[in-house]
Amino acid sequence: MNPPTDTAPDTSAALPRWSLLVPPLALVLLVVSWGRDLNPVLLILVCAALGGAVVAAVHHAEVVAHRVGEPFGTLILAVAVTVIEVALIVTLMSSGGPDSSTLARDTVFAAIMITCNGIVGLALLAGALRHRVQEFRAHASGGALAVTLALVTLSLVLPAFTTSSAGPTFTGPQLAFAGVASLTMYGVFVFVQTKRHRDYFLPKTDSTPDEHAPAPSARTAWVSLGLLAVCLVSVVGLAKAVSPALEAAVDGLGAPRTVVGLLIALLVLLPETVAAVRAALRDRLQVSLNLALGSALASIGLTIPAIALASIWLTGPLVLGLGAKEMVLLALTGAVGTLTLVSGRATVLQGAVHLMVFSAFLFLAVTP
Template sequence: MKQKLPLPLWTIATPILAWIAYFGMSLDLGNFYAIVLAAALIGGVLAAVHHAEVVAHQVGEPYGTLLLALAITIIEVALIVSLMLTGGPETAALARDTVLAAVMIILTGIIGMCLLVGGVRYKEQVFSLPGVSAALVTLTAILVLTLILPNYTTSRQGPEYSPVQLGFVAIVSLVLYGTFVLVQAVRHRDFFLPPEADGDEDVHAAPPGKKVALLSALLLLICLGIVVLLAKALAPDIENAVINAGAPKSLVGVIIAAVVLLPEGLAAYRAARKNRLQTSLNLALGSALASIGLTIPAVAIVSIVTGMTITLGIDMKSTVLLLLSQFTIMLSLATGRTNILQGVVLLVIFAVYLFTIVAP
C-alpha cells in the first residue's frame, strides 16, 4: 500500500524547485530566466502560506501568527543588514524606506483588503478590541520614536540620530516590542484569541499533529528564505522596469517590500475570507510591530559598530500619510466591529501612497 504524504506534494516540491532555480542563476541563461525566477517566487509564497496555516493550526492563536511574523521579519532584517554592509553609504536610507513601505503596505493595503473582503462576504466582522488596542498603542509609539522624532532632534543636522540617541531608541524599540510579545503570548493571551465564527470548518478540525507541524515549520523557513533571496535576485530587473516606465527609483523598495510581505498578506486575506478577522489583525499588526521593532535595533547595531550613518526621519509627505493611516486605523478598529467602509477608506489611502510615490 502506498503511504499517504503528510503534506500536499506541491508544498514540498515547490520550495525545492525554487532553490534549484535560484542556484541556476549562475548558468546565465538570459533574460527569459527572470520569468522562471518570478514563477519560483510565486510558488514559494503560496507554499509558505500553506505551511504557515498548518503551523498556526497546530500551535493555536496567537502563537501561529506570531511565529509567521517573526520568521518573515528576521529574514527581512537579515536581507537589509546584508545590503547595508555591502552597499556602503548609498544604503543610508534603506532601512527607513523599507520599514516605511512595509508599515504602509500592512496598515492600509493588507488590513484594508481584509476588511473589504470580510465586509463583502459577511457584512460585519468582529474581533477582540483589547488585543488590537494593545498592538496599536505600541505601534504608534515605535513609529513616532523611530521615523518622525529624528526630524526634530538637534544633536545632528538632518533626519538622523546621534550614536547615543540611536542606541537609546534601539533599546526602547526592543523594550516596547518585547513587552508586546509578553502580553500577547503570556500575560493576556486571551486578548488575542479569535471568537468562534459560524461556518468556519477550521475551528473544529483536528490539529495536523506535531510531526507534520514540525515539518511544515522547517519548510516554512525554507520557503521564506528563498522568497527573500529571489526578491533580491529580481531587484535589478524590477529596477530596470521601473526606470524604463519613467517611475521614481523609490518605487523599487515598495515592490520589494510587497514581495517579501506576500506570504503574510495572503495568509491574512485567507483568514478574513474564513471570517477569522482576529487572525488577520494579529498577523498584520504583529508583522508591522516586528518589522519596525526588530529592524531599527538591528540597523542601529550595524551603524554603531561600523560607524555608518543611517537616515531614519521621513519627509513631510510621508509623515502626513503615515499619521493619516495610523489615525484611520485607530478609528476603524475602535468599536470591535468592521464593515466594507473601513476597508475602502484604507485602500484609498494605500492608493494615494502609491500614487504620490509615482507622482510626488
C-alpha cells in the first residue's frame, strides 16, 4: 500500500486537543524543573508530565503511522518507543555512577519479557476472549521471534560466559562486535519487513470499519512528527530530573536495583501495550504481534549499539551478562513463544501461559 497522496482530507483539526497541549506543557515543566531539587508537588507534576509525554509521543507516532500505512506504522511506533528507552538508559547511566552499571542489561531484559510475554499475552488473551480463535502469519512472527532470541543471546547471555574480561562483561572489541551484529540483524529484519516480504507482516483480516478511516494529510503528519520530537526531548529531560527520586524510592522499599530498569521499561512500553490490545480486539492480531515483537527487536537491536557508543564516555563497568534465573526465564520465553507462533492460530490458552511467565518475571524481580 502506497502512502496517501496529498489530496487526502486535512484532519489537523481532528487531533485531540490534549495531544496538542501536552508536548509544550511537558517542555515548559522541563525548563522549570531543570537543575532543581524537586519538592513533593513539583515531583508529582514532573511524573505526570513524563507519563503524559510518553503517551503523547506514541499517539503522534500512531498518526504518522496511519499516514504511511502498515507495516511501516508499527515500525515507527517501535522505533519511537526505543528512542525513548535508549535516551532514558543513557541519561540515567550518565548520572547514576557505578550503581547504574547493570541498568542497560536490566532495562533491555525487562523490555524483552514485557513485549514477548506481557504484551503478547495480553493481546492473545483479549483477542481470543472476543473472537475465540485468531489467526496470524506464523512465518512473519516466527521470524521476528528468531531474530529476537538470537540478539538477546549474543548481547545478554554470552557476556556471562566470556573470559577476556572479569565478570559478566564484554571487552571493548567484543562490545563493538555485539553492537555491529545487533544493528546488522535489526537492519536485515527491517528490510525484510518493509521491502522484501512486506506482505508477510500485513494483517490476515481487514474487516473492521475504523481501519478504513481517511488517512491524515501530510500537514497533519508533519505536525505530529514535530510534536513527537518535542515529546522525546521532554521525556529525556524529565526522566533525568525524576531519576534521583525514583532510585531513592526503590532503595527505600528495599527492592533490588533491577527494579529501576523494570520501571523504565514498563513506563515506555505502556502505550505500546494499549495499542497492541486494541488491535487484537479489532481482530488484527498480526498488528499486535508486529508491535510486540518489533518493539522487542528494536529494544535490543538499537539499544546495544547505542550503549556501545555511549560506553566511550561513560565511566565504570558495563555489566551485560544475565544471571542464571534470568537465563531460565529467557529460555522458557523462547520455548513458549516458539510453540505459540508455530501454529498461526491463538486461543486463550496461549495468552494465559504467556501472562503466567510474565507474572513469574515480575514476582522474581521484586523477590529474587
